[in-house]
Amino acid sequence: DIQMxxxxxxxxxxxxxxxxxxxxASQTVGRSVNWYQHxxxxxxxxxxYAASNLQTGVPSRFSGFGSGTDFTLTITSLQLEDFATYxxxxxxxxxxxxxxxxxxxxxx
Amino acid sequence: QVQLVQSGxxxxxxxxxxxxxxxxxxxxxxTYPLTWVxxxxxxxxEWMGWINTNTGNPTFAQDFTGRFVLSLDTSVSTxxxxxxxxxxEDTAVYYCARxxxxxxxxxxxxxxxxxxxxxxxxxxxxxxx
Numbered sequence: 726d727i728q729m730x731x732x733x734x735x736x737x738x739x740x741x742x743x744x745x746x747x748x749x750a751s752q753t754v755g756r757s758v759n760w761y762q763h764x765x766x767x768x769x770x771x772x773x774y775a776a777s778n779l780q781t782g783v784p785s786r787f788s789g790f791g792s793g794t795d796f797t798l799t800i801t802s803l804q805l806e807d808f809a810t811y812x813x814x815x816x817x818x819x820x821x822x823x824x825x826x827x828x829x830x831x832x833x
Numbered sequence: 834q835v836q837l838v839q840s841g842x843x844x845x846x847x848x849x850x851x852x853x854x855x856x857x858x859x860x861x862x863x864t865y866p867l868t869w870v871x872x873x874x875x876x877x878x879e880w881m882g883w884i885n886t887n888t889g890n891p892t893f894a895q896d897f898t899g900r901f902v903l904s905l906d907t908s909v910s911t912x913x914x915x916x917x918x919x920x921x922e923d924t925a926v927y928y929c930a931r932x933x934x935x936x937x938x939x940x941x942x943x944x945x946x947x948x949x950x951x952x953x954x955x956x957x958x959x960x961x962x
Contacts (some may be wrong), residue, residue, distance in 0.1 A: 726895065756940070759948050761878075768928060768952035769870075769878065775937035775946040812878055816947040820866055820932055822880040822890065 726748045729813050731825035733813075737833040740804045748796045748813035751804045757817040758791055759811050772811075773798060790827045800830075808832055835859035837867075837929055837953035843920050844959045853956045862910040863887045864934040868949060869914050870905070873925040882898035883932055906909040906911055919960045929953040 728751040737742050748758065760773040771780045773789035776796055786801045800807055815827040840854040855867060868883040883902040891903035902915040916923055929939035930952045934945030
């Protein structure tokens with residue numbers, strides 16, 4: 726099974742900061758990596774798909790990069806509503822998914 | 834609008850069964866598979882499995898075989914997750930999500946990148962004696 730390892734597991738940042746989260750796959754997954762935002766008490770929300778494609782309606786301060794085994798999610802100019810837990814997810818086999826363990830972004 | 838609406842919270846005793854529903858609206862039910870995700874207290878998201886909404890054929894992740902059942906009632910555009918022989922460690926929030934294949938720039942037109950693009954609101958299952 727493909728494992729997804731995120732780092733860091735948590736971080737503290739201030740409004741306006743630039744934040745980068747990394748995700749490494751245990752084997753190559755091409756560009757089949759998605760990123761989700763999960764706020765407490767809400768359903769997860771798709772932010773980025775296919776490594777770098779912004780889902781409709783997601784602010785442009787979110788961006789993704791990577792291919793193969795190494796991927797990043799960057800949030801430029803962090804906003805209050807961005808404090809949440811972020812998950813990478815691989816989907817290299819149709820309908821089979823694996824999540825990373827999550828990165829909690831907290832207010833400094 | 835496209836939405837998935839799940840059934841309400843459940844409190845069950847160990848050894849009992851629970852059946853959670855996920856009702857789809859705003860799109861043709863059989864067009865996309867439905868997938869299920871678990872979040873145990875203090876833990877991350879875990880993919881549990883998916884069901885083909887045309888054939889009803891389920892597929893489970895390795896950790897979710899045996900006690901877990903996925904089913905459909907296509908007449909009411911609803912998918913179900915049933916968990917049998919409940920254990921305390923089944924206490925979690927369970928989400929259903931639509932599994933959709935998207936195209937992306939730079940990839941062949943026939944290639945699909947699979948995502949969970951619409952989610953239910955989650956159903957909390959608590960297992961306690």
